[in-house]
Structure formats: structure tokens, C-alpha cells
Amino acid sequence: SRSMSRMRALGKFAFRNASTPVAGLRRRESVAYLEIRQTGPLSGTYRVQGSKNAVLPMLAATLLVPGKTTLHRVPKIKDVNVMLEILHLLGCCSCWEGEALTIDAGNVNNWVIPEELIGQMRSSVILLAPILYRMKKAAVVEPGGCSIGRRPIDIHLYVLQALGVKLHYEWEEHIFAQADYFCGAHLFLKFPSVGATEQAILAAVTANGMTVIDNAAREPEISELCRMLRGMGAKITGDQTGRIVIEGVKELFESTCEVGADRIVAATCLSAVAVCSGEITLTGVDASHLNGVIEPFEKMGCKIWSDKDTLTAARMDKLMAIPYLKTSPYPGFPTDVQSLIMAVMSFADGQSVVEEGIFEGRFRTAYQLQKMGAAIIIENNQAIIWGSHLIGTKVEAPDLRGGAALAIAGLGADGVTTIFGYDHIARGYEDLAGMLFMLGAQAALRE
Ligand code: EPZ
Numbered sequence: 001s002r003s004m005s006r007m008r009a010l011g012k013f014a015f016r017n018a019s020t021p022v023a024g025l026r027r028r029e030s031v032a033y034l035e036i037r038q039t040g041p042l043s044g045t046y047r048v049q050g051s052k053n054a055v056l057p058m059l060a061a062t063l064l065v066p067g068k069t070t071l072h073r074v075p076k077i078k079d080v081n082v083m084l085e086i087l088h089l090l091g092c093c094s095c096w097e098g099e100a101l102t103i104d105a106g107n108v109n110n111w112v113i114p115e116e117l118i119g120q121m122r123s124s125v126i127l128l129a130p131i132l133y134r135m136k137k138a139a140v141v142e143p144g145g146c147s148i149g150r151r152p153i154d155i156h157l158y159v160l161q162a163l164g165v166k167l168h169y170e171w172e173e174h175i176f177a178q179a180d181y182f183c184g185a186h187l188f189l190k191f192p193s194v195g196a197t198e199q200a201i202l203a204a205v206t207a208n209g210m211t212v213i214d215n216a217a218r219e220p221e222i223s224e225l226c227r228m229l230r231g232m233g234a235k236i237t238g239d240q241t242g243r244i245v246i247e248g249v250k251e252l253f254e255s256t257c258e259v260g261a262d263r264i265v266a267a268t269c270l271s272a273v274a275v276c277s278g279e280i281t282l283t284g285v286d287a288s289h290l291n292g293v294i295e296p297f298e299k300m301g302c303k304i305w306s307d308k309d310t311l312t313a314a315r316m317d318k319l320m321a322i323p324y325l326k327t328s329p330y331p332g333f334p335t336d337v338q339s340l341i342m343a344v345m346s347f348a349d350g351q352s353v354v355e356e357g358i359f360e361g362r363f364r365t366a367y368q369l370q371k372m373g374a375a376i377i378i379e380n381n382q383a384i385i386w387g388s389h390l391i392g393t394k395v396e397a398p399d400l401r402g403g404a405a406l407a408i409a410g411l412g413a414d415g416v417t418t419i420f421g422y423d424h425i426a427r428g429y430e431d432l433a434g435m436l437f438m439l440g441a442q443a444a445l446r447e
Pocket of ligand 1: 052053054056123149150151152153154155156157191192193194195196221335336358359360400401428
């Protein structure tokens with residue numbers, strides 16, 4: 001159609017724009033590295049940072065209001081910076097005030113997610129729905145796979161088409177989307193994808209009519225996004241049941257919202273005390289978000305108890321192996337804690353088995369742990385781990401959570417462990433070394 005060919009012409013121009021490096025976006029690999037020393041029993045308190053996987057969809061949601069939205073307890077991490085770069089390129093302004101971040105989306109004037117940035121952070125694909133809402137069109141290059149898996153976006157595209165979006169592919173992975181408005185629909189997700197559920201919600205809240213999302217993801221980050229959207233005037237129910245029902249509204253309003261604690265960062269702290277023993281206190285944490293995490297750590301010998309927003313964890317007895325543990329969608333054991341618990345199991349008495357049920361390639365950390373002397377065999381999508389004596393050495397973070405897992409292993413290994421690839425870790429942790437240091441660990445960031 002004429003509009004398609006016009007968009008194709010625009011799109012080519014837009015993508016040429018997108019692929020030319022945006023000034024200042026070229027990145028140097030950081031030369032920083034972590035230095036972790038074997039540490040005895042921990043003792044300390046840490047207020048857990050805001051959640052990376054909650055704040056990213058919340059930042060996308062700020063585009064739904066042609067005005068200001070303020071988020072509190074925003075973590076100062078690389079992925080937030082990348083999301084801000086994209087929002088700025090779309091025409092938004094932002095302002096930090098301590099941990100509070102205000103986005104002014106009054107003047108959105110672009111519709112292309114830059115290729116260079118989507119490659120750095122594939123979760124930015126959820127910006128398609130809010131950009132379509134504001135600009136009636138959007139362009140994105142399919143993000144490639146990464147170290148943990150292929151990361152397809154077919155469920156995102158299914159959701160958008162079902163809600164009335166026309167998709168056009170140019171040069172294979174270049175996608176042009178167009179919709180004058182969203183139409184409510186009954187969606188069934190073939191897999192409870194976190195990102196695709198967020199994409200559906202971000203489109204449905206302003207759609208004409210009702211939307212039902214069946215087999216929706218139930219992760220706490222979905223509820224955080226819905227809590228923020230309800231505060232903006234959206235009509236959403238069922239966000240912890242797997243069946244989300246949304247009545248589209250004409251417009252959303254300016255609001256403020258606090259980001260909840262990062263449950264994976266909290267699990268990282270549990271991993272530290274599991275390896276070192278001792279007792280730690282985590283504040284600002286909603287223990288109900290740690291469903292699927294607390295039980296395995298208790299099985300390994302940790303004692304965990306919570307009171308309001310404080311969680312205390314201790315390990316006094318021997319660290320025990322877990323015969324079998326599989327990662328699965330919430331409220332199961334989170335895939336983001338898989339590398340961490342593999343590091344802990346490397347010190348446990350006996351044989352443990354961890355099966356990765358979500359991503360097809362998330363065991364690269366095992367090969368780095370083997371360099372430290374960990375006894376791990378990878379068979380298909382299972383890691384078989386025997387407790388052994390680890391010795392500190394130079395290792396490379398293969399991805400965000402793998403980098404944190406190597407730091408946890410360094411706490412229990414003899415001598416000093418040096419972890420390179422700090423750029424991966426900085427994507428999700430404000431200050432991993434500082435956090436471990438506050439819990440009593442010998443950890444430092446070296447430039
Ligand atoms: C989110 O990624 C998190 N990222 C991931 O955390 C987390 O590991 C993952 O959910 C699972 O909990 C953010 O929230 C920013 P999915 P997402 O869509 O949304 C397949 C971290 O370390 N799938 O639930 O990309 C996919 O290939 C990161 O903080 C499709 O097949 O995860 C995977 O096998 C890593 N088609 C499974 O679903 C699609 O269209 C789960 O993916 C989408 C996903």
C-alpha cells in the first residue's frame with residue numbers, strides 16, 4: 001500500500017539514520033575488574049537496590065504520557081543509561097535527583113529504536129508498543145541472540161499483530177510497525193514470556209476495548225509495571241494470576257511510582273552468605289518476591305526469616321547439595337539465579353544437579369568456574385556439580401549474572417579471584433563490590 005511504500009522509503013532513511021553511530025554512543029570496553037578475596041563468616045546490612053527488570057518496562061511506560069513521570073529508587077546501572085539514551089533519541093528529557101528520575105515525554109518526535117542500542121539491550125524491544133501509541137509507527141531491528149540464548153521476539157510480534165498492528169519486514173530482520181490505534185483482543189502466549197507480557201500490557205492499556213492475556217508471565221516485575229500503570233489511570237486486574245484483564249482507557253496521566261527491590265540482587269546476597277556462612281540483613285526487600293528462591297537456599301542449610309521489609313539470612317551449619325533443581329517461570333526457581341546457585345553448589349557437600357529450563361545456552365559460567373577448580377559437568381541442559389576446593393584465579397564474566405556468580409565463587413576460593421568483563425556486571429549491579437563489602441566480604445573494584 002502507499003503508506004507502506006512511504007514508510008519503507010522513510011524506514012530506509014530512518015534505518016540509515018539509526019545505523020550511523022549516534023555521537024557519543026561508541027563504547028570502550030571498561031578496563032575495570034573485580035578483586036575478590038576468600039572471606040570468612042559475613043556480617044553486615046545492605047539496602048537492596050531498585051530492580052533492573054522492573055525499572056526497564058516502567059521507563060518504557062513513561063512514553064504513554066505526554067507529560068512527566070517520576071520514578072523513585074531507580075538503580076544507577078548501565079541498562080538504565082541505555083534506556084535513557086533511547087528515550088532521549090525519541091525526544092524525551094530526563095532529570096535525576098538522587099535516586100529519583102523524572103522523564104518528560106511531552107515531545108516524542110522519533111519512532112526508530114537505534115540498531116546500536118537495541119543490540120546492547122534487547123529488552124528495549126518493549127518500546128515498540130509505547131512508540132506506536134505515540135507515533136502510530138515504529139521501527140526496530142530484531143535484536144540478535146546473546147550469550148544465554150537466541151532470544152527470539154516472535155511472541156512480541158504475535159501480541160502486536162493480535163492487537164491490530166501491521167508489521168512489515170525489510171531486509172529480513174528490519175521491522176516496520178504501523179497502527180493508528182490498538183484493538184483489544186484475547187491473547188494466548190505460547191510461553192509466559194516476561195517481555196512479551198510487558199509488550200502486551202503496554203499496548204492494551206490504551207487499546208479500544210478489552211484485552212485478556214492468557215498464560216501471561218507472573219514475575220513480580222509484571223506486577224510492578226501494573227502497579228505503576230494503575231497509578232497512571234490504567235484498568236488492569238489479574239497480574240499475579242497468569243490471566244491479565246485490561247480495559248483500555250483513552251489516556252493516562254502523570255504520576256510518581258517507587259521501584260521495588262531487585263530480587264536477583266537479593267538472591268546474590270543470599271548466595272554470598274551461603275558460601276561464607278555468618279549472618280546478613282537485607283532491608284527494603286519484599287520477601288514475597290523471593291518465591292522460588294528461599295526454599296533452595298534453606299535446603300542448602302541457610303536459615304532465612306523476614307519481618308516487614310527486612311530479610312535476615314544466616315548459614316551456621318554445613319552447606320548441603322541439592323539433588324535436583326530446575327529453573328522455571330515464576331513462581332519457580334528463577335533462571336537469573338541459576339549461575340549464582342551453581343557457584344554456591346561448587347562448595348556444597350555432595351552432588352547437585354541444576355537443569356536450565358528457560359534459556360538454551362545459560363551454562364557458560366560453568367567453564368569459568370572450572371578454571372577455579374570447580375567440579376562441574378554440563379550434559380545437555382543440565383549441570384552436575386560436586387562440592388570441591390576452589391582456588392582463586394583470573395576469570396572472565398560471560399554475562400551479567402555469570403559475572404556475579406564468579407564473584408560469589410571468589411568469596412569461597414583460596415586466595416584472590418580477579419574477574420574481568422566488568423561491563424557485563426555493571427549492566428545490573430550499581431556496585432557489586434561495594435555491596436559485598438557492606439556485608440563484610442573482601443571485595444574491591446579496581447580500575
Ligand atoms: C526477562 O527477559 C529478563 N530481562 C531476564 O533477565 C530473565 O532471565 C527473563 O525475563 C526470564 O525470567 C528483563 O526483564 C529485562 P522471556 P525476557 O521473554 O523478557 C523465549 C537478567 O539477567 N521467548 O521471559 O527476554 C526466550 O527465548 C535478564 O536480568 C521466545 O521464544 O525473557 C526464552 O527462552 C537475563 N519468544 C524464554 O522465552 C519471544 O518472543 C523466556 O524469555 C520471547 C521470549
